[in-house]
Amino acid sequence: MQKTSTTSYEMNQALLDQLSDGFIRTDYDGTILCANQTLMDWLGEGQAEELTINQLFPALRREKMIDGKPYNAELQRLDGTFKKVELSFFGGQGKVDYLVRQCSCEEAVTxxxxxxxxxxxxxxxxxxxxxxxxxxxxxxxxxxxxxxxxxxxxxxxxxxxxxxxxxxxxxxxxxxxxxxxxxxxxxxxxxxxxxxxxxxxxxxxxxxxxxxxxxxxxxxxxxxxxxxxRTQEALFESEQRYRQLVEHSPDPVCLHDSERIIYVNDVAAQLVGVKDKGDLIGRPIDEFIHSDDRNDSHLRIQKVKQGIRMEQLFPMKVVRPDGVVLEMEGKSIPIKENGNTYVLAVFRDVTEKNQAKRSLQRSERQYRSLFLHNPDGIYSINLKGELTSINPAIIRITGYTEAEQIGRHYSEFLLKEDQEQVIKKYESIFSGETIEFEKRMKRKNGDTIIVRVIGFPMIVENEIIGMYGILRDITDEKRSEELLRRSEKLTVVGELAAAVAHEIRNPLTSIKGFIQMLENGVPEKELYYQIVLSELDRIEQIISELLVLAKPQSICFQKKKIGNLITHVLKLLEGQANLHNIQFNMDLEAGSEMINCEENQLKQVFINLIKNAIEVMPNGGTITVTCKKAEKNNLLIRIVDEGPGIPKDRLSRLGEPFYTTKEKGTGLGLMVSFKIIKDHQGSMHFSSTVKKGTTVDVLLPLSQR
Incomplete structure (x- = not known):
């Protein structure tokens, strides 16, 4: 028996304890729910176990008592003795209240x-x-x-x-x-x-x-x-507000017990493809939970029923009636009502989010594989110029380990004489340009290699935060190109041999005749000496041009006058032109302009182009060579022949290896020429009209003064 009631009652226990009368409350079965201090004092000291009203009043017959009327009765104390009292009872709301007085007095109070x-x-x-x-x-x-x-x-x-x-x-x-x-x-x-x-x-x-x-x-x-x-009104208003929040929540909400659904909002019904949310009430929870997640769901529900709040997001798969599986994230909290504990679950559909996440992870793995297994070197540099990442190919190409490269400035791996030029390239990339260029580097073992770099800015949220570079070792490729150029030079020299021999024979014939005349003692010897010396100078000039063309030279770009370069080439080819009855027509309007070039390579290009023009004019004619300024600070060198021309379907293939329009040609001459012009940051274009001739336009950038 308890002194303090555990049920909701409008009277305060402390006030009941002040009553001089005893007070008892029981349920309809007679089990005592509470009693005041006065009654507890009357019962005396002892162990008060769960008692009933009939144990306190053994002779009580409540069914014969009238509500509110006092009756004489005997209260049995805990020690077994009895106390005479007056007993009244008042019933209502499933409970019975008893008022116990020590005695009954019927005298009127004046x-x-x-x-x-x-x-x-x-x-x-x-x-x-x-x-x-x-x-x-x-x-x-x-x-x-x-x-x-x-x-x-x-x-x-x-x-x-x-x-x-x-x-x-x-x-x-x-x-x-x-x-x-x-x-x-x-x-x-x-x-x-x-x-x-x-x-x-x-x-x-x-x-x-x-x-x-x-x-x-x-x-x-x-x-x-x-x-x-006011509290009740505020509570009602709060309940209405929270009900509206639940009803209009963008997330699915479900209230359920251990097994069945009690309530869902409209979003939850739409999520599982049910038009009327009333159709979900009473249906088993397991019907909508994927078999993979049911055991975890049962354990989670048991914990929530015990009063544990599952506020950390947990994953779960929901199965719609049409078989579609949705991926969800949710929270569960206990809700108590009328002595029962229910589970309030709030979910969020993360199917698309998870699919996008998996797609992103798959894409990251693909790009990671491309980064790690790419035969070309890939690296990144921050705005400070420090290397931030490299792939294994960079380690293979440079010979430096990752630890030896990450965090170091890129300029530390350049040749000192190339640093200024390469740094300008990187600055252009950091300003937003995509640039392809070649540079020299020192490997860890001291070897110098040539690499081709494609650099482009690293842009995040419209802001440049660094750059990426794709690097390829072209050292062997450059060696092959040089061998090809040398081979082409030798071919050109061989083809020019006949013309050169003719050019040299003529002066030699003159010299021989003059020497014979001098032996016979002719007058005015000084005049003949001057002619002989002049012819010897001509022979020396022709031989020097051949040596310059055939001799291997290191690539070194220098500023040269374009007019001098073209004049030297025409002088070299003059003998071959004479053999074919061909005249050169020169108009070097911009001949004094300077270009940054490797002189020997450009001479090789112009020899190839003019020699081709000579060979397509066996019956003679005129080859016109002009030089003038073009747009965007460029120089245009144009070579026009009067040959049979080239059909349009063949023009596009010029420059391909082993494609040629000549009977004994290899096609390598034009291929090498295209490459040389490209290395000089220029371009070369062919145009032709059948039976009228071909025009070659070579565009080269002027040197900055």
Missing amino acids: ETDREKIAFPPIDNRHDFPIFLIDLDGTIRDVNDAAMQTLHSNRQALLGSTFMEFVEADQKQIDDCLRSIQEGDIKTFDVLMKASDGGVSEFLFTHLPLYIDCQLAGAYCIARNNSDLR
Whole structure:
């Protein structure tokens, strides 16, 4: 048996303990739910186990008792002795209240007797108003909370009629006073008036007070009903607000017990493809949970039913009635109502998110594989010029380990003489350009290699944060190109041999004749000496040009006058042109302009082009060579022949290896020429009209003065 009730009851336990009468509350089966201190004192010391009303009153026959009528009875104490008492009961709301008095007195109480009654003082520990009033409704005592509520003091309140402070009609006042005089326990709503005119709504309860076995008055307990009503209204408003939040939540919400669905919002119904959410109520939870996740779901529900909040997102697969599997993330919290615990689950559909995540991971693995297994070197550099990542190919090409490269400035791996030029390239990339260029590098073992780099900016959220570079070792390729150029040079020299021999034979014939004349003693020897020396100079010039063309030279770009370069080439080819009865027509308007070039390579290009023009004109004619400025600070060198021309379907293939329009040609001459012009940052274009001739335009950048 408990002293304090565990059920919700409108009376405060402390007030019940102040009653001089005993108080017991039971359920309809007679099991005692609570009792006040007075009754516990009467029972005496001992172990108070779970008792029933019949154990306290063995002779009680409640079925023969009338609600509210007092009966003489005997209370059995815990030590087995009995105490004579007067017993009344009041039933309602599934419970029975018993009022136990020590004895019964039927003598009428006179006015004089009432004045002599010593009323017990009220305990001031409670923060709600308590009034002690006699049977006439006169206030005998108040606590501090009552004085604060009425904005008055004890002296002004004592002796006043309690009804003076109640705003009600006369019938309500009479009913209240009559219930006090009859010893009833009643609760009702009243409006109480303070001395300053303020009115508040209170929930008013009066409990009968017995002194020396006589009904002397009542304790009146007032609870501010205005605050309670506001609280109830706020609670209702809050419930409505949260209901609207749940109904209009963008995430699916489901309330369920251990097995079945109790409530879902519209989003949850749409998620599983059900038009009417009412069709989901009562259906098993497992029906919508993927078989892979059911065991975890059961364990999770058990934990939530035990009051554990699952606030960390957990993954789960939901199966729609049409068989579509959705990937979800959710949280679950316990909801208690009427003694039962339910599970409130809030989910979010992450199917597309997870698919995108898996796609991104797959893409990252693909790009990672491309980065790691690419035969070309791939590296990244931040805006400070420091290497931030390299792939294994970079390690293979340079010979340096990853630890020896990451964090170092890229310029540390360049040749000193190339640093200025390469740094400018990198600065252009950092400014947003994509550039392809060649540079020389030092390997760890000291070897110099030539690499081709494609550099492009690293852009994140429209901001350049660095650069990527794709690097290929072209050292062997460059060696092959050089061998090819040398081979082509030798071919050109061989083809020019006949013309050169003719050019040299003519001066030699003149020299031989003059020497014979000198032997015979001719006059004016000085004149013949000058002619012989002139012819020897011509022979020396031709041989020098051949040596320059055939001799291997290191590649070194220098500033040269384009006019001088073209003149030297025409001088070299003049003999071959004479053999074919061909005249050169020169118009070097911009001949004094400077270009940055490797002189020997450009001579090889122009020899190839002019020699081709000579060979397609066996019957003679004119080859025109012009040089003038073009747009964008470029120089245009144009070579025009009067040969048979080239059909349009063959023009596009010029420059391909082993493609040629000549009977004994290899096609390598033009291929090498295209490559040389490209290395000089220039371009070469062919145009032709059948039976009229071919035009070659070579465009080269002018040197910056």
